[in-house]
Amino acid sequence: MRVIQIVFSPTGGTKKAADLLTAGLGKLVQTVDLTDNQFQPMQLSGIDTCAVIAMPSYGGRVPALAAYRLKDIQAQGMPCVLLCVYGNRAFEDTLVEMEDLARTAGFEPAAAVAAVAEHSIMHQFATGRPDAADTRNLKEYGGRIAQKLAGPWEKGSLPIPGNRPYKSASGVPLVPKGDSSCVNCGTCAKQCPAGAINPSKPRETDKKLCIACMRCISICPQKARKVNGAMVSVAAMSIKKACEVRKECELWM
Numbered sequence: 001m002r003v004i005q006i007v008f009s010p011t012g013g014t015k016k017a018a019d020l021l022t023a024g025l026g027k028l029v030q031t032v033d034l035t036d037n038q039f040q041p042m043q044l045s046g047i048d049t050c051a052v053i054a055m056p057s058y059g060g061r062v063p064a065l066a067a068y069r070l071k072d073i074q075a076q077g078m079p080c081v082l083l084c085v086y087g088n089r090a091f092e093d094t095l096v097e098m099e100d101l102a103r104t105a106g107f108e109p110a111a112a113v114a115a116v117a118e119h120s121i122m123h124q125f126a127t128g129r130p131d132a133a134d135t136r137n138l139k140e141y142g143g144r145i146a147q148k149l150a151g152p153w154e155k156g157s158l159p160i161p162g163n164r165p166y167k168s169a170s171g172v173p174l175v176p177k178g179d180s181s182c183v184n185c186g187t188c189a190k191q192c193p194a195g196a197i198n199p200s201k202p203r204e205t206d207k208k209l210c211i212a213c214m215r216c217i218s219i220c221p222q223k224a225r226k227v228n229g230a231m232v233s234v235a236a237m238s239i240k241k242a243c244e245v246r247k248e249c250e251l252w253m
């Protein structure tokens with residue numbers, strides 16, 4: 001099975017989980033990066049090919065920018081696997097929203113997976129995940145999905161958790177800024193998925209465009225970008241209980 005990954009992974013956790021699932025599923029032939037702010041509409045096709053659509057959960061929903069870019073892909077009936085990656089709190093309506101978006105783009109969802117990766121804002125949650133147990137699970141799921149796709153399979157909606165209408169999208173008011181150790185290298189501006197950083201003034205961030213994805217913090221070579229620590233602590237207190245119990249990867253097909 002040839003696999004096309006369609007991935008929105010600002011800080012790499014979603015991509016790690018997608019790679020593990022893909023390893024069990026088949027051979028990676030193409031990666032479509034939905035964080036690319038030069039992203040152009042495209043058509044996908046191919047015999048014996050399926051797509052892995054991988055997105056993080058933001059507030060229990062698909063990140064709006066990822067949804068917007070996925071709408072620009074035309075898949076012409078290609079089977080797909082939906083992979084939602086979350087930071088061990090909850091993914092709520094992310095998978096059902098992904099299913100709807102995938103169908104609108106012309107994919108035929110054959111399976112859905114939820115996986116946990118280190119929380120990209122509050123790194124004390126799901127630290128080091130995906131770990132060895134996740135690796136085993138995700139590769140095994142990939143193999144099971146490949147078997148399903150190899151035979152005739154019944155098309156239709158997947159038995160995945162989540163509600164329609166979806167919960168309301170809530171923005172996260174954590175806007176990273178550069179401090180005095182910023183050397184104006186422009187790496188953050190180039191790699192911001194939302195185009196929220198002006199390359200000539202990289203210490204500042206456009207609050208209206210920023211999606212709080214934390215990419216700029218994770219890739220800054222000087223470690224010069226930060227969010228308000230007090231606000232992160234308050235947010236961490238509010239989700240601590242929900243994050244306490246380890247959640248495992250899950251497969252629906």
Ligand SMILES: Cc1cc2nc3c(=O)[nH]c(=O)nc-3n(C[C@H](O)[C@H](O)[C@H](O)COP(=O)(O)O)c2cc1C
Nearest residue numbers: 009011013014056058059060087089090117119120
């Ligand atoms: C803005 C934002 C909102 C998030 N909301 C949730 C959430 O509702 N539930 C959860 O468990 N994790 C949440 N997370 C954690 C991410 O889903 C998780 O860390 C994911 O692996 C990030 O993907 P990435 O590493 O590919 O960027 C959120 C992270 C961000 C940046």
